Amino acid sequence: MSYPPQNPYGQQPYGQQPPPGYSQQQYEQSHQATQAGMPLPPQAPPYQAAPAGQFGAPLFQPPGGEGPQLWDAGTLPANDNVNPYCFSVDLNGAYYLQKGKMIAYYGEMRFSGIGRGALDQLLERNFNSPLHASDWVVAEGRGKLLLADRAYDLNSYDLEDGNLTVRSGNLLAFEPTLQLKQSIIPGFLTLIGTGKFVAASNGPVHFVEPPVRVDPQALVGWADCPAPCHHYDHGYLHGVLGGLRHLTGIGGASGEEHQFEFIGAGQVLMQSSEALMADRSVGVIGAEPGIPGAGVPHQQQQHGGGLQGLGNLGDLGRRFGL
Amino acid sequence: MAQFRLQGSKVLAVDLAGDTVKARNGSMVAYTGQMGFKKLSGGGDGLRGMVTRRLTGERMEVMEVKGQGTCYFADKATEINLVRLNGETLFVESDNLLCTEASLRTGTSFTGLNGMASGNGLFTTKVEGQGWAAVTSHGPAVILRVSQGLPLRVDPGAYIAHTGNLHRALKSGAGWSTLIGEGGGEAMQVEFTGEGLVYVQPSERMTLGGEV
Numbered sequence: 001m002s003y004p005p006q007n008p009y010g011q012q013p014y015g016q017q018p019p020p021g022y023s024q025q026q027y028e029q030s031h032q033a034t035q036a037g038m039p040l041p042p043q044a045p046p047y048q049a050a051p052a053g054q055f056g057a058p059l060f061q062p063p064g065g066e067g068p069q070l071w072d073a074g075t076l077p078a079n080d081n082v083n084p085y086c087f088s089v090d091l092n093g094a095y096y097l098q099k100g101k102m103i104a105y106y107g108e109m110r111f112s113g114i115g116r117g118a119l120d121q122l123l124e125r126n127f128n129s130p131l132h133a134s135d136w137v138v139a140e141g142r143g144k145l146l147l148a149d150r151a152y153d154l155n156s157y158d159l160e161d162g163n164l165t166v167r168s169g170n171l172l173a174f175e176p177t178l179q180l181k182q183s184i185i186p187g188f189l190t191l192i193g194t195g196k197f198v199a200a201s202n203g204p205v206h207f208v209e210p211p212v213r214v215d216p217q218a219l220v221g222w223a224d225c226p227a228p229c230h231h232y233d234h235g236y237l238h239g240v241l242g243g244l245r246h247l248t249g250i251g252g253a254s255g256e257e258h259q260f261e262f263i264g265a266g267q268v269l270m271q272s273s274e275a276l277m278a279d280r281s282v283g284v285i286g287a288e289p290g291i292p293g294a295g296v297p298h299q300q301q302q303h304g305g306g307l308q309g310l311g312n313l314g315d316l317g318r319r320f321g322l
Numbered sequence: 323m324a325q326f327r328l329q330g331s332k333v334l335a336v337d338l339a340g341d342t343v344k345a346r347n348g349s350m351v352a353y354t355g356q357m358g359f360k361k362l363s364g365g366g367d368g369l370r371g372m373v374t375r376r377l378t379g380e381r382m383e384v385m386e387v388k389g390q391g392t393c394y395f396a397d398k399a400t401e402i403n404l405v406r407l408n409g410e411t412l413f414v415e416s417d418n419l420l421c422t423e424a425s426l427r428t429g430t431s432f433t434g435l436n437g438m439a440s441g442n443g444l445f446t447t448k449v450e451g452q453g454w455a456a457v458t459s460h461g462p463a464v465i466l467r468v469s470q471g472l473p474l475r476v477d478p479g480a481y482i483a484h485t486g487n488l489h490r491a492l493k494s495g496a497g498w499s500t501l502i503g504e505g506g507g508e509a510m511q512v513e514f515t516g517e518g519l520v521y522v523q524p525s526e527r528m529t530l531g532g533e534v
Contacts, residue, residue, distance in 0.1 A: 151461025
């Protein structure tokens, strides 16, 4: 197959040329902060018609004129979505990303596991989550880096001197200007500082203002200072009949007795499905008293020999004295 | 002349007027008019192709669809990308090839050790000739152009197809740190150099190289 002899992008260094059809103004608009500290994710740029037959490439051209778009190092957006499922990072320096989320890159890059000697200084500043270290890598170099995760929706978020807590499996990448810390709530990571990060959600992400109760599987994260707590609906499990129902299982449960409740000022991020990332085993938090999720049992079992198999409804059996 | 068009992004509609297309076995979801479906043994490349496919492990269960009307194809709600070939060659993973026009020849091509290390097998499927081919991808495919001086490196789990005059080589970042479990997670990359297009899906298959 033949390509035109001169190549319009080949001589250009990275990032010199704004991508066609994606003006700076548009870029800024899509990145406009809607709220201090927690801007909404930018919209993906609209799909462009392909440069028709420009490269002699076998591309689908439907009669409407709108075809798939060709990308290369010059036309890929800088730190923005290529489509709802793919994010392009304009790498110049270092970037943290979760293992296995790179799908392609132009340029020269090196991926090194966290815990390597040369990166220790960077890590001291930014990476304060030793349990998750084995899931993360640092990409170093120059070029365009494409990230994607199981065709989940990707969004980038700009933090300005803010904080955001996100489920550890949903966080894909973040700038080294942010600090990553482990949340007190097991399985969540907190980002603090100013910078951009990329998170995945199954289906588009929704922002909800507390007070709100969300399904645990739909929760992606929260920003600013809502207080997260568990909420159990077991009103109908009260009394003798309810107790019987709970013990015997007759009558069943709706499966929605347990929610997360958020109160306070901030925003809660939800995904539009209840599909979760497979949790990776990250080990146990240091066994010290007073640390939630640590390997220490926080209370001695008082009711030895009590009924087993009561489910996890707040150890309800104990309240019945069983 | 079979007419390929997309019905939404996940269903391929093919208008047939007495001609045939080759499609993955069992991918028909609906049809109007009169259609006949015939399983082709061994990928439909004749006896030689059948033996080759059996030997190379690049299996394709292919059926021949012939008739009058419109036939609809889909595969596990994956996105469909239409590729028009005018004498070029399309290299595609056999798992991602959904449907081809009868005028296209399919065969297998040796990718060497690159393919094996990436977990995609030693061989890949080659489609050549004049006509339409439909390629599936998990999530809409991103089409990346490779030109002189701008090589592209792709995660083998996200690679689905390429066209053009491309050379592919395995680039390994694995070293001693991979062995002690502190690898970069991206130890295997396929490097494309030359001139052409690479189709990448926003998702990764499980590959041998994916976990190191």
